[in-house]
Amino acid sequence: MNLKEKIRVIPDFPEPGIRFKDITTLLKDGEAFKYAIDRMANFANERNADLIAGPEARGFVLAAPLAYSMGLGFVPIRKSGKLPGETVSVSYELEYGKDKLEIHRDAIQPGQRVIIADDLLATGGTIASTIKLVEELGGVVAGLAFMIELTYLPGREKLKDYDVLSLVQY
Numbered sequence: 068m069n070l071k072e073k074i075r076v077i078p079d080f081p082e083p084g085i086r087f088k089d090i091t092t093l094l095k096d097g098e099a100f101k102y103a104i105d106r107m108a109n110f111a112n113e114r115n116a117d118l119i120a121g122p123e124a125r126g127f128v129l130a131a132p133l134a135y136s137m138g139l140g141f142v143p144i145r146k147s148g149k150l151p152g153e154t155v156s157v158s159y160e161l162e163y164g165k166d167k168l169e170i171h172r173d174a175i176q177p178g179q180r181v182i183i184a185d186d187l188l189a190t191g192g193t194i195a196s197t198i199k200l201v202e203e204l205g206g207v208v209a210g211l212a213f214m215i216e217l218t219y220l221p222g223r224e225k226l227k228d229y230d231v232l233s234l235v236q237y
């Protein structure tokens with residue numbers, strides 16, 4: 068299965084100079100979507116995951132089916148002001164813009180092994196912040212699974228202490 072040929076690249080979105088990797092063209096292909104989730108599930112299985120976490124919004128599209136396919140729980144990491152319970156939060160910068168992420172304080176029990184899944188690794192800011200939240204709750208980050216890695220940005224370097232899977236590289 069060639070996942071790269073299912074991804075559409077749109078120049079100058081959401082601002083000039085950004086080549087946006089659009090996964091909607093992959094997601095609407097049932098076979099490709101299943102293949103991507105199955106590869107992530109193998110990775111998560113090998114690392115004895117207890118839970119799957121993913122950042123809003125595109126991370127949900129991968130992390131939730133990954134958790135479901137493995138019979139594991141899913142923990143949402145959301146942008147600020149969206150989670151109703153008591154939260155822990157962290158601010159971060161993106162390839163474009165700035166934001167704040169939050170997790171429910173009771174979402175993870177100390178020692179639980181968490182796989183974090185997201186669609187794309189760019190600067191690594193989103194995932195570094197997600198890792199901070201998981202670790203602050205005492206979770207063990209057992210691995211990081213991405214559909215896409217932008218190798219021309221320093222994301223992988225930022226995550227060098229972690230086990231990283233990416234299915235497609237640019």
Ligand SMILES: O=P(O)(O)OC[C@H]1O[C@H](OP(=O)(O)OP(=O)(O)O)[C@H](O)[C@@H]1O
Nearest residue numbers: 123124125161162188189190191192193
């Ligand atoms: O490695 P980074 O530089 O942090 O960039 C990658 C993140 O950026 C995108 O999310 P975005 O914040 O655009 O939100 P969305 O999923 O709600 O579209 C993407 O889904 C990743 O989560």
Ligand SMILES: Nc1ncnc2[nH]cnc12
Nearest residue numbers: 085086087088162187189
């Ligand atoms: N180039 C890119 N394409 C799609 N999503 C992104 N998130 C951060 N950078 C991105």
